Amino acid sequence: MRLPCPLCGARDIREFSHMGAALARPDGGDWGPDWNDYLHNRDNPAGQTEELWYHGQGCGGWLVVTRDTVRHEVRGARLAGEGAGA
């Protein structure tokens, strides 16, 4: 499996660490159902997902990788700094 780092190009999976689902951070600091979902609840979708991957053995960037869990197809990646979450 290779991931298309926007800076480095296609790189081997061993250069990356999986950092979980890429979720939009809830607005505001008060506890509520939004924060509960953000911290604890994860979907297990069959199909397109957005995940965070850290390119620690490469450029050091955090990427949002769009991946299909059914077809095992990696559709693309962008820097998380350019906007995480869907």
Added chain:
Amino acid sequence: MADLVEKSPCAGLVPVAAGALRLSEIALGPITSVAPYKGQAAAVAAMLGAQGLGWPAPGQVIAQGAARVQWFGLDLALLIGVAPGAGLADHAALADQSDGWAVLRLEGAGAGDVLARLTPLDLRESIFGVGQTARSDLGHMAAAITRVEAEAYEIMGFRSMAGTLVHEMAAAMTRVAARRTSPAKGR
């Protein structure tokens, strides 16, 4: 007063030779990491440009005589061979890393085959041509690999891992050389 003797990171470990392959150490001189502060990228690029250098695109090395700027990661570059110009510290976080890196040169026919045993990088010339640099994994160690000639590479590894780095490189060199001189066909 103790009389201190400067010792290079790979002293006593190199040179290594195997068949046509050679591994030697390079002294790059001063190495400074440059990480522009938020919003200061253009100012840093202009200041480096005034030295005949510039800010490197991903994978790029900008050389000017003995000085060069080497891409080193997201919003990070190494200034090599010269001290940072006055005022650069106002726009970027600078760190002297001169003594932190072991720098090796691997050359000879089959140098790419040696690296292919150690790193997942795509080393084909159409992808990783002469003058390009990359951060990657080399024998499970973080490394920076730069292609300086068609069959010559410059490899930077942590000084603390210099012994392991040379060991891994030497083992791969020996095996590539053995396959190339073996009477049995194959690479």
